[in-house]
Structures are given as C-alpha cells and as structure tokens.
Amino acid sequence: RKEVEQDPGPFNVPEGATVAFNCTYSNSASQSFFWYRQDCRKEPKLLMSVYSSGNEDGRFTAQLNRASQYISLLIRDSKLSDSATYLCVVNDDSGGYNKLIFGAGTRLAVHP
C-alpha cells in the first residue's frame, strides 16, 4: 500500500464549481499534513497546512480525520487559475528523521 494515496483525476470542472479532493495516508503516527499545488512544469508550492480542527484560507478548506487517516481539500467557486495538480503531503519521522511523503497528486482542470 502506498504511504499517501490520491485519486489522480483529472477532475474537469466548470468555473464556479465546488470540487473536493481526498487523500489517505498509512502512517498513523504522522503529525503534520499539507496540501501543495504544482503547476505544469513548475515546482510544488505550499498551498496550506492542515490542522486537526480543520482550517480555511479564502476559497480553500482543508480537513483532517485522524481516526480514518484521511485528508481532504475543498475548493469553492473554482477559477481558471486553480487548474493545477494538488499534492497531499504527510510527515514521517520514523528512523529519527522528519521528512515529508508526497502523494502522486490529483490533477484539476477548470474550464470556462
């Protein structure tokens, strides 16, 4: 089983739609969770951290369910500029070193 699993998509949605991405992780000891955004042929950039109580940043809402080892990202009122790949990221500090494990990403295409 992959350490971080995401639906690869693509999700094709019209402008203004609400879209949700899900992610599951295998390490129950993970403490830090993030969503990264990656545009085509560019590097990943941190979109938002995910906190236990859930958190919101404008049109973006992230949720964490530790019991189910599940993370979600909700995008409301989609814009054309939201088209990108969204990476679910979980920390792993086994072996005494803290490092991040990246999902393979979910591709979003927003069309007019």
Place this chain on the structure above:
Amino acid sequence: DVKVTQSSRYLVKRTGEKVFLECVQDMDHENMFWYRQDPGLGLRLIYFSYDVKMKEKGDIPEGYSVSREKKERFSLILESASTNQTSMYLCASSPWTGYYGYTFGSGTRLTVV
C-alpha cells in the same frame, strides 16, 4: 522569502557521464532534500541531509550520491548517468523541525541520451 536555487533548468547529458546538480538555499535551513519526479510516480526521495557533511539515503538512492560541504549547498551527483535517470530533479529545504513544509527550487529537467 526563502529562495532555493538550482543551477540549471535544463540539462542534456550522455550515457556514462558524471553529472552534478547543484542546489543553494539562502535561509540558513538545516534540512535539504533531493527528489526526482516522474509522471504517475510523484516525488520520490533520493537523498537528504540534516547537517553539513551529513547525508541519509532516501527511497531510491541507487546510482546517486550527494555532497554537503557547506550548510547552504547540497549537490546531487549521478556517478554514471543512464537513460533511466532522465527525470525532473527537485531540491528542497526546510528548517530543522520540518513542520512548516518544504520550499522547492524550480527544478532541473535532465535528459540522458
């Protein structure tokens, strides 16, 4: 803003060549990482370093080595490039705790012919 700079955006090398990929960060971060990214496989960790002269193997270290002689610089070395090392290589850095995520360089797209 943290800047992570990778020396080359695109590289084309021949099979068997020794290849050096350089990465420099300017925020005094302790941690530095090298990933490769391939379609459908996501980011895979090659090597990482938590201090000067310190290195640890990631998930796919075979065919690679690294060097960290100074805190700000982390080099990835392909000892003898092969076609299956054609990929996008991404360097990242983070503060010691790593709980604030990583900052990535813009990547080096390496083609081995």
